[in-house]
Amino acid sequence: MTEHSDAIVFLIIIALRVIIPLAIFRFPLPGIIAALLIDAADGGILESFTSIDMEFYQSYDKALDIYYLSLAYIATLRNWPNLAAYSISRFLWYYRLIGTTLFELTGFRPLLLMFPNVFEYFFIYIEIVKTRWSVMQLTRYHLLSAAAIIWIFVKLPQEYWIHIAQLDATDFIMESILGMPLTATWLEAIRENLWIFPVLLTLAALAFLGLRRLEQSLPKPDWATTFDADETTDQHLKHAPSLSRPDHWRTGLLEKFGLVSLVSIIFASMLPNINASPFQIGMGVTFVILGNALISHWLAERGTTWRSFGQQFLALALINLALGWTYAAILPTFDGDVRLRDVLFFALLLTLLVSLYDRYRAIYDRRLAAAREREQAAQMNESG
DSSP: OOHHHHHHHHHHHHHHHHHGGGGGGTSHHHHHHHHHHHHHHHHHHHHHHOOOOHHHHHHHHHHHHHHHHHHHHHHHHHHOOOHHHHHHHHHHHHHHHHHHHHHHHHOOTHHHHHSOOHHHHHHHHHHHHHTTSOGGGOOHHHHHHHHHHIIIIIIHHHHIIIIISOOOHHHHIIIIISOOOTTSOHHHHHHTOTTHHHHHHHHHHHHHHHHHHHHHHSOOOSSSOOOOGGGTSOHHHHTOOOOOSTTGGGTTHHHHHHHHHHHHHHHHHHSTTEEOOHHHHHHHHHHHHHHHHHHHHHHHHTTOOOSSHHHHHHHHHHHHHHHHHHHHHHGGGGTOEEOHHHHHHHHHHHHHHHHHHHHHHHHHHHHHHHHHHHHHHHHHHHHO
């Protein structure tokens, strides 16, 4: 294939990996499953249809993994009325994010085993529950138990397999299970191992029977099966507008600094052609977030708020692109170096994360305030 066609396939893959995860906000379970599938398939597609250096693409692949998981975390602000589930997911997400940042800065691979990605499977578990049951029925003990089971029996073995033993699942299947050399094609391997079909059918039948048995032991569903988050969350809070008081810009500001700074440092460490220290990246992020917050504060003081997510994103994108251009221009003065296109990509990424976080943080704040009001009312009733 030509370089032109290689570039087209590459851009299509990148576009899919950027756009598909946005479905997580409205359709969390199908959205994150689709993100996982395109993540699993992209390497094979590029190897089959392009001559792109896969080591070059791996940097983008890992960065885009962090991107879709960041969107999944922000989606919990929008869709999870169970505050205990949210607080556990927040810990799991930042625990992994800190570990990934330390790994990218040090290259010490065991950190990925010490800081496993439990958040992703915990997110999937909660969203599976939400397809038929209210998560408000889940106690903190149940949620902690689920997180512990995922951590110990699922993620630790998986992280060891991938990051410590550094074994490839497809190579293991080809060599150890099918007994074929790695040079063989999958069609050749299947032709030589027709026994795999009855084995797979047997496993599928056992899985079906196990799921039917599990379904019979579960409590009565609260609603018909649905994958639409708008049908399983609190409607009166889902559309909560941004806080209109002049100090609303302070809400979640510290977490927003932490989230965007860690994600940006990870991206800068993964992506090629970026030569900037974590301090320089952190300063750039601070510059952007504080500038955006001050603009929102200035508008709020004058009784103006963002009318829609699109309006906020477009306005902040223009501002952040200008800030990004300024950052790229002055960075060489501090012995840093970065391509302008990479800075502009960062600016759009920061704009998306900040805009989504601001929009859905307001929903979490309303839920938290409502929970505190219920606790106070309950205490007053008890004392009275």
